[in-house]
Amino acid sequence: MNNKVTRNLYLFPYALWIVLFVVAPLLLVIYYSFFDIEGHFSLVNYKTFFTAVYLKMTLSSFWYAFLITVISLIIAYPTAYLLTKTKHKQLWLLLIIVPSWINLLLKAYAFLGIFGTKGIANSFLEAIGIGSKQILFTDFSFVFVSVYIFIPFMILPIFNALNELNPTLLDAANDLGASKWITFRRVIFPLTIDGVKAGCQVVFIPALSLFMLTRLIAGNRVITLGTAIEQQFLVTQDWGMGSTIAVFLILIMFLIISLTGNRKRGV
Amino acid sequence: MTNAIIQFKQVTKQYDNDPAVLDHVSFEIERGKFYTLLGPSGCGKTTILRLIAGFTEATKGEIFFNGKKINDVPANKRQVNTVFQDYALFPHLNVFENVAFGLRIKKMKNAGIQKKVREALSFVNLDGYETREIREMSGGQRQRVAIARAIVNEPEVILLDEPLSALDLKLRTEMQYELRELQRRLGITFIFVTHDQEEALAMSDEIFVLNKGIIQQSGTPIDIYDEPINRFVADFIGESNIVEGKMIKDYLVEFVGGQFECVDRGLNPNESVDIVIRPEDLEITTLERGNLQVKVDSQLFRGVHYEISCYDKDGNEWLVHSTRKAAVGDEIGLYFDPEAIHVMRLGETEADFDRRLEAYSAGDAHEQ
Numbered sequence: 001m002n003n004k005v006t007r008n009l010y011l012f013p014y015a016l017w018i019v020l021f022v023v024a025p026l027l028l029v030i031y032y033s034f035f036d037i038e039g040h041f042s043l044v045n046y047k048t049f050f051t052a053v054y055l056k057m058t059l060s061s062f063w064y065a066f067l068i069t070v071i072s073l074i075i076a077y078p079t080a081y082l083l084t085k086t087k088h089k090q091l092w093l094l095l096i097i098v099p100s101w102i103n104l105l106l107k108a109y110a111f112l113g114i115f116g117t118k119g120i121a122n123s124f125l126e127a128i129g130i131g132s133k134q135i136l137f138t139d140f141s142f143v144f145v146s147v148y149i150f151i152p153f154m155i156l157p158i159f160n161a162l163n164e165l166n167p168t169l170l171d172a173a174n175d176l177g178a179s180k181w182i183t184f185r186r187v188i189f190p191l192t193i194d195g196v197k198a199g200c201q202v203v204f205i206p207a208l209s210l211f212m213l214t215r216l217i218a219g220n221r222v223i224t225l226g227t228a229i230e231q232q233f234l235v236t237q238d239w240g241m242g243s244t245i246a247v248f249l250i251l252i253m254f255l256i257i258s259l260t261g262n263r264k265r266g267v
Numbered sequence: 268m269t270n271a272i273i274q275f276k277q278v279t280k281q282y283d284n285d286p287a288v289l290d291h292v293s294f295e296i297e298r299g300k301f302y303t304l305l306g307p308s309g310c311g312k313t314t315i316l317r318l319i320a321g322f323t324e325a326t327k328g329e330i331f332f333n334g335k336k337i338n339d340v341p342a343n344k345r346q347v348n349t350v351f352q353d354y355a356l357f358p359h360l361n362v363f364e365n366v367a368f369g370l371r372i373k374k375m376k377n378a379g380i381q382k383k384v385r386e387a388l389s390f391v392n393l394d395g396y397e398t399r400e401i402r403e404m405s406g407g408q409r410q411r412v413a414i415a416r417a418i419v420n421e422p423e424v425i426l427l428d429e430p431l432s433a434l435d436l437k438l439r440t441e442m443q444y445e446l447r448e449l450q451r452r453l454g455i456t457f458i459f460v461t462h463d464q465e466e467a468l469a470m471s472d473e474i475f476v477l478n479k480g481i482i483q484q485s486g487t488p489i490d491i492y493d494e495p496i497n498r499f500v501a502d503f504i505g506e507s508n509i510v511e512g513k514m515i516k517d518y519l520v521e522f523v524g525g526q527f528e529c530v531d532r533g534l535n536p537n538e539s540v541d542i543v544i545r546p547e548d549l550e551i552t553t554l555e556r557g558n559l560q561v562k563v564d565s566q567l568f569r570g571v572h573y574e575i576s577c578y579d580k581d582g583n584e585w586l587v588h589s590t591r592k593a594a595v596g597d598e599i600g601l602y603f604d605p606e607a608i609h610v611m612r613l614g615e616t617e618a619d620f621d622r623r624l625e626a627y628s629a630g631d632a633h634e635q
Contacts, residue, residue: 171322172355174342176369176420186368190359 026250032243037236045244054228058248061224064139065207068146069154072203073196075147076154080195083155084162093159100152108216111145112136115217137219145217146207154199161195162188197260205253225249271295271331272423272456273319278328280314280480288314290480291328296424296458301450303459303467306477307503312460315477316426319458321345333423347424348417352432354409356401362388362412363397369420387419388412390449407438414449424456431466443469464504468492476500484617496620497611501543506574508549508585512542512610520610523579527558531610533626541611546574546588548607557600561585563593577601 036042048054079096083089099107114120115135122132135141165188173183189196209226220227225245232242273296280289289311296302304312317323318330321342330337337345348369356365366384375383388394391411396404404412410430417425427446431439447470450457461467467474468488475485476499484496495501498509512522517532522542534540554560561577564584568574575587577599585601593599612620 166353166355168351168353168355169357171320171342172349172351172357173368174322175320175347175349176416177343177372178368179343182372187357187359191357 029243029246029250032239033247035240037238037240045240048241049244049248054245057223057228058225060222061208061226064143064146064210064222064224065204067143068150068207069200069204071143071147072150072154073200076151076158076199077196079151080155080158080162083159089163093155096155097152100149104149105212107149108145108213111141111148111217115141136217137221139218139222142213142218142222146210146213149213150203150207153202157195157198157202158192159195161192165191201257201260205256208252209249270297270299272298272333273458274329274331275315275318276329276331278318278325278330280311280318280323281326287326287480289318289325292480292482293328294475294482294485296456297473298423298456299454300472301447301457301459301470303461303471303474304477305461305464305467305474305503307462310477311480312462312475312477313428316349316428316458316460319345319424320347320349320426346422347426348420348422349426349428350410350413350417350430352429354413354430356409356412356416358401360401361397362393362399362401362404365401365412366416366419368416373420383419384415387415390418390452391415391445406434407442410434410442414446418449418453418455422455424458427457427459429460429462431461432463439466446470468504476503478503482617484620494609494624495543495611496615496617497613498541501541501609501611506546506586506588508544508546508583510542510583512540514538514540514610518605520608523559523581523583525558527608528605529608529610530605531608531627533623534610534612539613541613543609543611544603544607545609546586547572548603549585549587549589550602551575551587551589551591551593552600552602554598554600557602559585559601559603561599561601563595563597563599566593566595 033045034041034043036044083092083096086092116122117132117134117136119135121135126132169187169191170183173187178186208224209229210224211226211230214220214222214224214227215230225248229242229245229249232238232245275292275294277291277293278289279287279291281287292311292315304315306312314323318325319332321337321340321344325338332340332346357368360368363384366387367380370380370383384397385394388396391414393408393411393415396408396412401409401412410433413430431442431446434442443466446457446459459467459470468491471488473485474488474491476483476491478499484491484500486494491500492504495504495507501507501509510522512520514531514534514537515521515526516536517534518529520527520529520531520540520542559579561579564576564578566573566575569588572588572590573592575589575593577585577587579585587593587601612623615623
C-alpha cells in the first residue's frame, strides 16, 4: 500500500509534464482547428486543407523531407561505418556531434554569410573560373543546410547500431564464402536497420516541419507545412487554419512512427 | 606423397613489436583426422585457426592447403569452415536461413538448398527446428546449428574454436562424444582448439600442445600423456608430480634423496633432468615397503578416487590418486614401478625427443 503511494509520487512530475506540455497543447490544437477566422465553429479549415494549395504544400514538404533524409542517410551510413573502424572512435564521434550543440539560428546565419553573393562559396566559384552564382535562396542551399544540420542525428543511431554489431558475425559471413559486399547486404545492413530507421525518424519528422531555414536560407521559395503553420499563426493570424495544418502534421508523424516502428529482435 | 591437407612452414605471426604470437611454427595436418590445438590462453592456438581460416595474415612463412600456397587466398575463397566460440549465428535469420547462408552465396538451386539444409540439421539432431529463431534456441542447440552451418558446405576442413567452452559440464561431455562421432561419420578433418586438456585427450587423434607461440609437443593423446617432453606439457596435461633429479647412469636415476631403477637410457651420466610421476601411478603402502616416505596433508573425494596431497621430508608435494582412503596426518609409504618414472631432459627439442624415443624402441627390438 505504502509502496504504491511512493510510486505514484515518483510518477507525479512525469504525469504533470505530460498533461501540461503534451496532452493539453494537443487538445488545444485540435480544439482551435474547428474554428474559422471569425471564431465560429466550423469544418471549413479541413475543407481548405484538401484544396490544391495545401495538398501541394504537403507534397512539397514530403519531397524536401525525403530528399534531406535520403541525402543524410547516404552520407551518414558510410561515415558511421568509418567511425567504428577508427582508433579513437568516441573522439571522432564527439567532433561530429559538437556542431549539433550550437544554436540552429546561429548556424543558419553563418550559412547566410558563406552562401551570400560576396561569401566564401562565391569567391571560391569565381576563383576556379565558374563565376559568381545565386546560391542563397535556392532549393540547393535549403537542402544543403538542412542536411548539414540533421546529419549528426542520423549518424548517432547508425553508429550505435554498427558499434554493437558482433565482429565475429562478419568473420562468419566471410568464412561461409561471402564477399565484402554480400556481407554488407546480408549481414551488416539487416542488423543495423533499426539504427537506420531511428535515424530516418529523427531526421524526417523534424524536416517536415522546418520553417526557419525555409525563410532564412530558402528565402520563402520553399514552402513547407512548417512554414505554413508559422504564416497562419503569425502573419494571417488564422489560428484555426494553423491548427488544422498542425493536426495533419501530427497525424503524419504518428503514421511515420508506426510505419518505421522498431520491432525489437533478440540478440 | 603424404596425406597432408594443411602444412605450415616456419609461420610467424607478430603484431608490431610485440613478442611473436606464433614463432616459426611448422606442422602438417593429415586428411580425415581429429586434431586438437591445446594450450593456455594466449599460446597462439586461436591464431593458428585464424591463419587457416584466412581471417589474419602470417607475418612470415608459408601456409599450404592441398599442396597450394594459400597465404594470399581470402577467407571467402578457402575450403574451410569455422565453428566459432560464440557460434556467431546471424540473429536476423532463422535456423534454416543460418544453415543455408553459405549455399545461398554459392547460388545453389532452392530445391538443393532445402535438401542439404535438412540433411545437415538432421545430422546434428535438429530435425524440425528449421523455422525457429536463433534467440529461441538453447546454448547446446545453437552449438548444433553452428556445426550444421559449417558442415552443410562440405568443407575439407572444419575449424572449431573452443566451441564447447560456453556449455555446462554435462552438455559439454555429451557434445564431446557427438563431435567425435560426427567427425568419424563425415570423415572430414577437424581442427579443434581448446584449453581443456581432458577434452583434448578424450577427442583427438593428434594433439598439438602449444605454449608461448611454439608447438611444445605433438602426438597421440596417449603419447603425450605418457611421454611428456617437458615440465610445461607434463603440468598442462593431467595432474603431475614433477621433481628435479639426476641421471646417475643408464636405468638408474636419483631424486628426492634416493636412487631408483628406471627404464630410460642414453642420457649423459650425472645429467640433470626433470622427473614426472603421475598421481595414479603412486600406490599407498606401508612406510617400509614404500619408495618414498610422506605425510598426508589433505584429502579430497573425487568420486572415482581420492585425491591425496602428501609432503615428503624435503617439502616436495606428492599428489596421489587412489581408491584407498588415507588418514590426514598419517605417515605413509608411496610405491611406484620403474615404468612409472618418466625422465625429461631439460630444454630438449621435439625432434631430439622423438629420436631418443625411437632409439629406445629400436634398442628394445634388438635386445629381443
